[in-house]
Amino acid sequence: xxxxxxxxxxxxxxxxxxxxxxxxxxxxxxxxxxxxxxxxxxxxxxxxxxxxxxxxxxxxxxxxxxxxxxxxxxxxxxxxxxxxxxxxxxxxxxxxxxxxxxxxxxxxx
Amino acid sequence: xxxxxxxxxxxxxxxxxxxxxxxxxxxxxxxxxxxxxxxxxxxxxxxxxxxxxxxxxxxxxxxxxxxxxxxxxxxxxxxxxxxxxxxxxxxxxxxxxxxxxxxxxxxxxxxxxxxxxxxxxxxxxxxxxxxxxxxxxxxxxxxxxxxxxxxxxxxxxxxxxxxxxxxxxxxxxxxxxxxxxxxxxxxxxxxxxxxxxxxxxxxxxxxxxxxxxxxxxxxxxxxxxxxxxxxxxxxxxxxxx
Numbered sequence: 001x002x003x004x005x006x007x008x009x010x011x012x013x014x015x016x017x018x019x020x021x022x023x024x025x026x027x028x029x030x031x032x033x034x035x036x037x038x039x040x041x042x043x044x045x046x047x048x049x050x051x052x053x054x055x056x057x058x059x060x061x062x063x064x065x066x067x068x069x070x071x072x073x074x075x076x077x078x079x080x081x082x083x084x085x086x087x088x089x090x091x092x093x094x095x096x097x098x099x100x101x102x103x104x105x106x107x108x109x
Numbered sequence: 110x111x112x113x114x115x116x117x118x119x120x121x122x123x124x125x126x127x128x129x130x131x132x133x134x135x136x137x138x139x140x141x142x143x144x145x146x147x148x149x150x151x152x153x154x155x156x157x158x159x160x161x162x163x164x165x166x167x168x169x170x171x172x173x174x175x176x177x178x179x180x181x182x183x184x185x186x187x188x189x190x191x192x193x194x195x196x197x198x199x200x201x202x203x204x205x206x207x208x209x210x211x212x213x214x215x216x217x218x219x220x221x222x223x224x225x226x227x228x229x230x231x232x233x234x235x236x237x238x239x240x241x242x243x244x245x246x247x248x249x250x251x252x253x254x255x256x257x258x259x260x261x262x263x264x265x266x267x268x269x270x271x272x273x274x275x276x277x278x279x280x281x282x283x284x285x286x287x288x289x290x291x292x293x294x295x296x297x298x299x300x301x302x303x304x305x306x307x308x309x310x311x312x313x314x315x316x317x318x319x320x321x322x323x324x325x326x327x328x329x330x331x332x333x334x335x336x337x338x339x340x341x342x343x344x345x346x347x348x349x350x
Contacts, residue, residue: 006150009177013167013184014157018215020191025214028199029207039340040333042295043304044197045226047332048190048325049286050305052219054312055321056279066316072279079280083287089125092287096280097128100273 071109075100112232119243126220126248131255132277133161138259144172148260155256162322163187187322193329194222201236209238216245223285230292308332
């Protein structure tokens with residue numbers, strides 16, 4: 001692919017992403033949100049973060065059941081404990097990275 | 110995280126995400142590098158598309174010589190969850206000008222979205238543009254720098270995975286999820302746990318039929334609907350609570 005075509009692809013992907021990011025802000029600014037929608041949205045933070053987390057624990061196989069991502073799951077356990085004990089994002093990240101390095105060093109993945 | 114909503118606090122709050130970004134940025138850059146995408150194109154991609162998983166999808170589809178229309182459609186689908194996040198944040202910034210809203214929306218990511226949701230819990234449900242711009246810009250610049258640096262040095266460290274850095278972003282989401290569950294006191298912890306557990310179960314079932322990125326969107330919408338239904342049922346029959 002030429003750099004010109006690549007640039008066009010990047011610009012179109014950027015435009016699509018930007019519209020997804022900005023349109024809701026414009027809509028919400030212009031209209032009053034109904035109560036049911038606000039109630040729905042109040043569940044979004046926990047739901048979306050749990051979904052992102054679950055995706056990292058699973059491996060997708062087209063046409064079959066997903067399997068467990070063993071090394072991510074093993075490294076996630078100390079990270080969860082670190083989050084509960086420290087309630088600090090930084091500590092959780094550092095413990096998680098160290099746990100993953102250990103999992104790979106021990107060849108458990 | 111405290112109740113300070115200044116620009117300085119925004120920068121301070123976003124710092125832990127730097128580790129995640131550096132880890133993913135490096136991983137992305139290595140993929141881009143091996144796909145023959147140079148540092149300038151990597152920089153443009155990070156500045157214009159600015160979305161971790163979508164950039165992975167974009168790069169792998171480029172490598173597979175997919176048509177531009179298919180690439181744009183995939184990126185749209187992968188990023189569709191951003192509309193949900195924008196919709197969730199927007200009501201808290203309704204009083205700000207349209208320009209402020211558009212600027213904040215333009216740089217909203219999974220990470221700054223989650224940070225803002227955590228922040229709301231300690232600021233009596235208020236957000237300010239100064240805090241948001243600082244957090245967004247911090248994340249934006251770190252991401253751009255991490256991906257370009259990764260593309261430049263990526264070939265020198267073939268085994269970056271050995272250090273576990275690529276897990277930083279997963280650990281960050283674990284921290285953000287747990288903090289959200291304990292600090293959002295509009296619901297009991299057990300209710301949050303119920304929603305999170307339902308969504309994770311849904312993810313497993315959905316990923317039988319669709320790739321993870323699409324499943325994230327569907328599971329989130331279903332999870333929110335189930336959460337609403339459960340809350341509604343409990344209001345109808347409080348004695349069974």
